[in-house]
Amino acid sequence: MTSDLIMQSLDLLKVKHTARVVRVNSSGEDSQTARQLEEIGFIPGEKVEVLNKAFFGGDPLVVRVGLSTFALRKAEARLIEIGSEH
Amino acid sequence: MQTAPLYFVDSSPLVALIGNPNCGKTAIFNLLTGSRQKVANYSGVTVERKEGKIAQTDGASIRLLDLPGVYSLYPRSMDERVTHDVLKGIAAGEKKPDIAVCVVDATNLRRTLRLALAVQRLGVPCVLALNMFDLVQKRGIEIDTQALSKALNMPVISTIGIEPQGVQQLKAFLLKEFNQDTFASFIQDSQASWHAQKDTALQDTDKIQAILSQMGLDDVNPDPINERIDRWVLHPLWGSLILGLVLFLVFQSVFVLANAPMQAIKDLATWTGESIGSHIEIELLRSLLVDGLIAGVGGVLVFLPQILILFFFILILEESGYLPRAAYLLDRIMGSVGLSGRSFIPLLSSFACAIPGIMAARTISNTRDRWVTILIAPLMTCSARLPVYTLLLSTFIPEESMALGLSLRGLVLFALYALGILGAMVVAWMLKTFTQAGLVARPLMMELPNYHWPTPHNVAMGLWQRAKIFLNRVGGVILVLTMGLWFLATFPLPPAGFEGAPIEVSFAGYMGHALAPIFEPIGFNWQISVALIPGMAAREVVVGALGTVYSIASNSANAGHELGAVLTQTWSLPTALSLLVWFVFAPQCLSTIATVKRETGNWKLPLIMVCYLFLLAYAASWITYHVSLSLGL
Numbered sequence: 001m002t003s004d005l006i007m008q009s010l011d012l013l014k015v016k017h018t019a020r021v022v023r024v025n026s027s028g029e030d031s032q033t034a035r036q037l038e039e040i041g042f043i044p045g046e047k048v049e050v051l052n053k054a055f056f057g058g059d060p061l062v063v064r065v066g067l068s069t070f071a072l073r074k075a076e077a078r079l080i081e082i083g084s085e086h
Numbered sequence: 087m088q089t090a091p092l093y094f095v096d097s098s099p100l101v102a103l104i105g106n107p108n109c110g111k112t113a114i115f116n117l118l119t120g121s122r123q124k125v126a127n128y129s130g131v132t133v134e135r136k137e138g139k140i141a142q143t144d145g146a147s148i149r150l151l152d153l154p155g156v157y158s159l160y161p162r163s164m165d166e167r168v169t170h171d172v173l174k175g176i177a178a179g180e181k182k183p184d185i186a187v188c189v190v191d192a193t194n195l196r197r198t199l200r201l202a203l204a205v206q207r208l209g210v211p212c213v214l215a216l217n218m219f220d221l222v223q224k225r226g227i228e229i230d231t232q233a234l235s236k237a238l239n240m241p242v243i244s245t246i247g248i249e250p251q252g253v254q255q256l257k258a259f260l261l262k263e264f265n266q267d268t269f270a271s272f273i274q275d276s277q278a279s280w281h282a283q284k285d286t287a288l289q290d291t292d293k294i295q296a297i298l299s300q301m302g303l304d305d306v307n308p309d310p311i312n313e314r315i316d317r318w319v320l321h322p323l324w325g326s327l328i329l330g331l332v333l334f335l336v337f338q339s340v341f342v343l344a345n346a347p348m349q350a351i352k353d354l355a356t357w358t359g360e361s362i363g364s365h366i367e368i369e370l371l372r373s374l375l376v377d378g379l380i381a382g383v384g385g386v387l388v389f390l391p392q393i394l395i396l397f398f399f400i401l402i403l404e405e406s407g408y409l410p411r412a413a414y415l416l417d418r419i420m421g422s423v424g425l426s427g428r429s430f431i432p433l434l435s436s437f438a439c440a441i442p443g444i445m446a447a448r449t450i451s452n453t454r455d456r457w458v459t460i461l462i463a464p465l466m467t468c469s470a471r472l473p474v475y476t477l478l479l480s481t482f483i484p485e486e487s488m489a490l491g492l493s494l495r496g497l498v499l500f501a502l503y504a505l506g507i508l509g510a511m512v513v514a515w516m517l518k519t520f521t522q523a524g525l526v527a528r529p530l531m532m533e534l535p536n537y538h539w540p541t542p543h544n545v546a547m548g549l550w551q552r553a554k555i556f557l558n559r560v561g562g563v564i565l566v567l568t569m570g571l572w573f574l575a576t577f578p579l580p581p582a583g584f585e586g587a588p589i590e591v592s593f594a595g596y597m598g599h600a601l602a603p604i605f606e607p608i609g610f611n612w613q614i615s616v617a618l619i620p621g622m623a624a625r626e627v628v629v630g631a632l633g634t635v636y637s638i639a640s641n642s643a644n645a646g647h648e649l650g651a652v653l654t655q656t657w658s659l660p661t662a663l664s665l666l667v668w669f670v671f672a673p674q675c676l677s678t679i680a681t682v683k684r685e686t687g688n689w690k691l692p693l694i695m696v697c698y699l700f701l702l703a704y705a706a707s708w709i710t711y712h713v714s715l716s717l718g719l
Contacts (some may be wrong), residue, residue, distance in 0.1 A: 004177050006153070011273050023614070026317075032162070033272040033529045033531075035160065035530070036157075036531060039129065039157045039158040039160070039200075040157050040197070040531060040533070041197045045293050047107075051313065051316060051320070052316065052321070053322075053416075054322055054418050055322040055323075059412060059418065059421075060417045060421075060427075060530055062316070062320055062417065062534065064265065064308060066194065066196050066197055066409075067193060067194040067196070067197070067306060068194055068533060069195055069308075069312070069316075069533065069534040070531060070532065070533055070534065071410070071413075071417065071427070071530055071531075071532045071534055072529075072530055072531060073417070073527070073529060075529070075531045076529045076531060078532065083189040
């Protein structure tokens with residue numbers, strides 16, 4: 001289960017890859033955004049999958065969280081820390 | 087001394103509908119209330135307030151309030167604040183709801199149940215409407231509604247928001263609740279549990295998780311169909327091509343389909359004017375009714391077909407779930423000028439008319455983005471510009487075919503559309519670069535809902551509401567403005583034996599003459615300056631006003647043709663090009679300015695808008711005029 005410790009943020013996840021949310025980083029100026037992300041379903045343990053990324057740098061990207069699909073910008077995706085699925 | 091506003095609160099029972107965006111709440115609202123709806127604003131804010139009625143058997147009725155769709159009750163955006171305040175019973179002029187119907191997407195309980203728990207915690211008696219129940223059944227998921235009701239401690243009813251019978255059970259429940267008091271046990275229980283355990287959002291999550299695992303709903307998989315469609319629709323290349331094709335077809339249909347009804351409205355206005363005019367002896371009264379009232383109102387009403395057809399397509403795209411995807415595809419471009427994909431829908435509407443576009447900007451939760459969208463909306467080429475473009479293009483641009491079946495006129499018309507969009511992007515980019523707020527990155531966080539077929543009922547209701555809003559404006563502000571401009575263009579009356587056009591000696595004529603020196607550097611003669619003043623009512627009025635200034639009887643059958651002949655003799659090509667460019671940018675529409683004032687609540691934004699648009703128009707026309715002069719055109 002050590003794979004959980006290798007954390008990265010959601011914006012780095014490749015298309016068609018899945019992971020689980022570890023936490024949403026609410027420190028810093030983005031605490032509002034972080035709270036909103038939690039409200040729309042990015043809660044610890046939730047399964048996420050990147051469905052699509054825009055050309056040239058992948059901003060914005062389409063993410064499925066649970067059963068909903070959201071378009072996020074890279075800046076928001078960066079706040080979401082993920083761990084590998086097990 | 088302070089005076090508190092007095093509100094008359096209806097004492098009949100009030101039911102509030104609440105739910106996430108895209109949960110099918112509005113469809114349920116439409117089915118429950120039918121056409122008995124009132125659309126207005128909440129006191130003091132431009133959040134749309136929709137109320138309807140359900141008739142009870144004893145003749146009384148239940149009021150049903152469709153609250154804005156929200157993900158949580160944390161008051162952050164205007165929508166969320168209104169929802170929060172209404173449910174808490176602290177919104178100005180609103181009664182605390184007797185029951186809240188919490189509409190949830192049954193295929194996605196994990197996320198949607200959290201809102202229900204939050205509403206319950208506010209102490210409002212809560213009913214859970216499990217919407218899209220047909221989809222749940224179709225996918226073979228079993229939800230034990232009784233067990234769910236017990237676990238959540240609230241009544242649970244399954245609904246299907248797209249079928250006429252889909253809400254019968256909910257309707258029956260609501261009617262029963264207000265006749266008997268079977269609800270009482272639930273209310274007291276929920277109050278008790280609220281005081282006992284002050285759940286936090288995370289505890290809610292755990293609670294829902296526990297309920298879902300207990301009910302065997304822990305591992306529901308998403309519908310694979312959506313993903314298959316999205317693989318194409320969201321693809322950076324194919325998706326963009328599909329979007330381009332969709333937009334092309336929409337605009338093509340708007341212009342083709344709107345032709346006949348627009349001609350009919352025009353003919354009807356002319357016919358009404360003539361038949362009423364022939365019965366009125368008094369010259370001034372006839373002018374007031376025919377040239378002022380009928381011509382003015384007809385001139386604006388003529389855009390109703392285009393607006394309705396464009397909204398028909400927008401509603402279908404919205405209902406099917408495509409619009410947010412289009413917004414996603416365009417977010418990168420919009421983001422490069424400091425906006426987000428959410429501005430796409432208001433700007434798209436502005437191609438029919440800036441007024442519904444500016445009103446559609448309400449859906450943008452970020453205030454700064456909403457203001458910028460409103461500021462640039464008038465730069466989208468609205469249909470009122472087309473009569474002016476048509477007159478000038480057919481008069482000054484030769485009918486020349488070019489390679490690939492393109493015509494020169496068509497190409498110039500396309501260039502005018504492109505110029506408006508380019509101008510809008512430059513303005514937005516400057517606001518992004520040179521303002522403090524522009525530099526702050528804002529989140530997108532836009533849900534891409536599951537695809538579904540649009541229902542005729544919802545599309546019809548949506549269209550009816552847009553038509554009503556537009557007609558109310560025509561009957562109100564636009565009517566007053568047109569009458570005011572008629573007055574300016576008519577008085578004072580010309581002295582007896584005056585040879586020229588009567589408008590020349592009117593207030594509008596004097597204003598035009600006074601403005602002439604200002605417009606001279608961009609190639610406008612005094613006739614154009616005069617015609618621009620009545621043109622403030624609606625852009626296309628300029629065509630008629632030019633006819634008046636050049637003393638062409640507007641009722642002659644080939645007035646347009648005659649006017650064209652006069653213009654080719656008196657205007658140079660640089661003047662015509664300069665006027666075309668002027669119409670791309672200039673705020674030649676008082677109704678738009680009045681709408682911006684109403685939507686933003688004060689005169690600051692409309693003033694900024696008028697100033698920057700005039701400056702932009704002047705600069706662009708000056709450049710066009712002088713460049714084309716130096717090219718020897």
